[in-house]
Amino acid sequence: MLKEIKYNEQELIILLKQRDNNAYSYLYDHYCNALFTLIISIVPDKNVASDILQEVFIKIYRKIDYYDSNKGRLYTWMLQIARNEAIDTLRSSQYKSQQNQQPLDNVYINGSVVQNIDEIGIKQFVNMLKTEYRELIDLSYFKGFTQEEIAQMLNIPLGTIKTRLRAALNQLKQIISDN
Amino acid sequence: MDIESYIKSGLIEGYVLGIISAEERNNVELMAAQHSEIKAAIRSFEEILEKKSQSSVIAAPFDLKNKIMDTINSQSDLKKKNLKQSNAAIPITAMSRGVKWLRGTIAACIIVLMGSIILNFYYYSRFKKYNAQYAEMLNKQNALVQKNNRLEASVKMLRDPAMKPIPMHMMPDKNDIMATVYWNGQNKMVYLMASNLPNKPSNMQYQLWAIVDGKPINAGMIDTRKNDMLIAMKEINNADAFAITLEPMGGSATPQGNMLAMGKV
Numbered sequence: 001m002l003k004e005i006k007y008n009e010q011e012l013i014i015l016l017k018q019r020d021n022n023a024y025s026y027l028y029d030h031y032c033n034a035l036f037t038l039i040i041s042i043v044p045d046k047n048v049a050s051d052i053l054q055e056v057f058i059k060i061y062r063k064i065d066y067y068d069s070n071k072g073r074l075y076t077w078m079l080q081i082a083r084n085e086a087i088d089t090l091r092s093s094q095y096k097s098q099q100n101q102q103p104l105d106n107v108y109i110n111g112s113v114v115q116n117i118d119e120i121g122i123k124q125f126v127n128m129l130k131t132e133y134r135e136l137i138d139l140s141y142f143k144g145f146t147q148e149e150i151a152q153m154l155n156i157p158l159g160t161i162k163t164r165l166r167a168a169l170n171q172l173k174q175i176i177s178d179n
Numbered sequence: 180m181d182i183e184s185y186i187k188s189g190l191i192e193g194y195v196l197g198i199i200s201a202e203e204r205n206n207v208e209l210m211a212a213q214h215s216e217i218k219a220a221i222r223s224f225e226e227i228l229e230k231k232s233q234s235s236v237i238a239a240p241f242d243l244k245n246k247i248m249d250t251i252n253s254q255s256d257l258k259k260k261n262l263k264q265s266n267a268a269i270p271i272t273a274m275s276r277g278v279k280w281l282r283g284t285i286a287a288c289i290i291v292l293m294g295s296i297i298l299n300f301y302y303y304s305r306f307k308k309y310n311a312q313y314a315e316m317l318n319k320q321n322a323l324v325q326k327n328n329r330l331e332a333s334v335k336m337l338r339d340p341a342m343k344p345i346p347m348h349m350m351p352d353k354n355d356i357m358a359t360v361y362w363n364g365q366n367k368m369v370y371l372m373a374s375n376l377p378n379k380p381s382n383m384q385y386q387l388w389a390i391v392d393g394k395p396i397n398a399g400m401i402d403t404r405k406n407d408m409l410i411a412m413k414e415i416n417n418a419d420a421f422a423i424t425l426e427p428m429g430g431s432a433t434p435q436g437n438m439l440a441m442g443k444v
Contacts, residue, residue: 021252024248032244034233050239058247072225076228120235141198147198147199147200166193169192169193170189170192173192176231
């Protein structure tokens with residue numbers, strides 16, 4: 001049994017770019033749950049979310065050379081890949097035609113059963129926002145609509161959407177910090 | 180450039196979450212490249228997001244890891260860049276001949292083993308050296324990439340059709356161009372490309388003004404220390420012209436110095 005190795009972010013990135021297997025194994029162990037949680041917040045079907053998670057890790061492996069640590073942390077980059085993949089699936093005709101979604105049954109978090117998908121990951125914080133802010137973050141982050149698309153959908157001027165979204169994000173940051 | 184209010188504007192969180200427009204993203208990257216406080220604010224939100232989003236998670240299915248690692252392993256270009264340590268261990272096989280021969284062989288094996296241990300140390304130190312060199316090269320590459328990103332971001336901004344260039348002619352001759360102001364008509368952002376700013380005393384600073392209805396409005400201090408192609412100035416909604424004066428360090432509320440350059444919008 002290998003001793004448990006801990007990497008700091010810089011070491012990990014170097015090893016990942018070298019295609020080191022242990023590094024990818026560590027990456028999976030460390031981040032699979034957080035990524036799975038995000039994916040399932042967007043596509044609430046366990047089986048589909050599993051497939052997406054696989055695709056995401058393979059994409060991470062293939063695209064690791066494009067990761068630029070100056071633009072942000074590794075986790076942020078992986079989260080964006082996961083989110084993009086989930087939203088693509090959400091909008092795919094294949095998923096839409098799939099009527100029978102496998103709901104999450106008795107999800108266990110740290111020993112306590114969670115009935116509601118809204119209590120997980122980033123969603124728990126988004127739910128603490130006031131209604132109009134929550135709606136905006138839901139449409140842009142969890143449904144993947146651009147600010148222009150949202151303005152059209154809600155029939156509100158783009159400038160208002162931008163201002164409101166930024167205010168929502170500011171409040172979201174407060175909520176995340178306070179909790 | 181009011182950094183504090185920029186950090187409180189929600190743009191940084193939108194950038195990290197990936198939900199703002201491409202134009203807004205470019206702007207954030209430009210700001211981050213020019214202001215370390217903004218880069219730090221981005222990192223800080225990334226860190227808290229990572230920490231908090233790991234708190235209540237749903238476990239990914241158990242069997243998934245094997246499938247994923249198998250797929251990763253079977254990818255074609257598995258270039259292992261680690262130096263492999265060679266262990267030349269020679270097994271000591273049972274002898275059917277005399278003990279003398281056996282002793283001799285064991286002695287030879289021990290010598291070879293010692294040699295291989297020494298080789299291990301040697302290769303390990305080379306490995307560490309190359310690893311360190313590699314890390315240093317990556318660092319240098321990062322620095323170059325960062326510099327390139329800043330330039331790219333500036334070029335992207337210049338290509339925007341809403342960006343209007345306003346050459347600032349030196350007064351009073353109006354022959355030479357001291358600098359060029361770039362004003363984005365859509366988002367009202369203002370940038371300055373300082374091509375020809377004359378040398379100035381160290382206790383003075385160049386200040387940009389927007390002229391509206393004949394009145395000068397502060398458009399920010401021109402800070403050339405970071406050597407950026409485009410210097411970010413204050414947002415200006417309306418202007419008939421822009422002007423540059425030389426003011427005491429820190430700037431003035433209204434222009435005290437002579438108008439050194441002007442450009443009409």
